[in-house]
Amino acid sequence: MFSGGVLRSSQQLRGVPLFARQLSTSPRPLLARSYTTSGRPNQLRMGQTRGGGNGQKRPGNNSFLSRFDRINPLALVGAATILISGYMLIIKPYMEWRSELKHRAVERQQEEEKAQAGYTEEQVAKFPFGKKTVVFVLGGPGSGKGTNSSKLVDDFGFVHLSAGDLLRAEQKRPVSQYGELIAHYIREGLIVPHEITIGLLRNAMMDHPESDRFLIDGFPRNLVQAKAFEDSVCKAKKVLYFECPESTMLERLLDRGKTSGRSDDNIESIKKRFRTYVNDSKPVIDEYAKEGKVMTVSCKGSVDDVYKVTHKKMSDFLQALEKTSQQQDAK
């Protein structure tokens, strides 16, 4: 760092920082100051040597210790200050930054390994999906699925899995290979390929082995997804459907968009989401209705009013389910 020009006239100063050398070789101080072993300054005039005033050098003048006679202590202090400051201001923060980067890279790698590993085929095969009570929560965008699902969690001990939330979380995961794809589908109001969504839902269910009840909110979005989920995970026991006019949904979504930060709570995306709902998602509800699985709740009224109806319907369903299971156990 201090490799400045060689000072031929003061070879003794090799190893001393340039800053110190320049100060110590400066012609400015007419009185070079040295220090005695007692610490008192010992002032000598230029050219005067310790051996007397005759200009002859003493034999020991070139000894190691005598080299320091010519070094200005202030210069040494200055050099030391520069060294310490350089270390504190540049080298130390740089080393800390490098170590932080290394730490983050290790964390990212661990996260990626964990995400890629997911669950083994054996673990998936052993998980008792068929014994779980799965209720799909369906309805148009902004019809109140999330609002009511959160309340059902508190009252009936469901685990609430929102397909949209799982996709948004996956999109944000720094090492996700699907991040950009999901962002595009969500912004365009399109349906993400079902392999991705079903994988996320299945893993999320397996993350809660202790729970017997799952609310799956905003899924399935089309008939292909519904069939794929039934084939690879399980059948839903019931569908909770929030019926809502488009004008109400639009008003609520635009209002939510003021604070939600969602990339699809804007008028262009909302229109696309409505189109997807009518063309792809509503037929799923119609299909389940044919199987007698749908409980319909109107979204009109206050949050509390709507939830009162939702609570009653869910309570009736769970009671009926309990009764059926008791009857089966009795056989």
Ligand SMILES: Nc1ncnc2c1ncn2[C@@H]1O[C@H](COP(=O)(O)OP(=O)(O)OP(=O)(O)O)[C@@H](O)[C@H]1O
């Ligand atoms: N009964 C209600 N009255 C007034 N506002 C409501 C009512 N129910 C829900 N909201 C509000 O409407 C907005 C949409 O509700 P929510 O997020 O529950 O809908 P969602 O069906 O889950 O929507 P998305 O499918 O877009 O996720 C929210 O801001 C919520 O607070």
Ligand SMILES: O=c1ccn([C@@H]2O[C@H](COP(=O)(O)O)[C@@H](O)[C@H]2O)c(=O)[nH]1
């Ligand atoms: O099964 C699903 C669920 C959701 N999506 C995409 O996510 C957005 C937002 O979903 P919300 O339920 O409103 O949170 C939806 O418009 C789809 O683009 C999906 O592809 N598949």
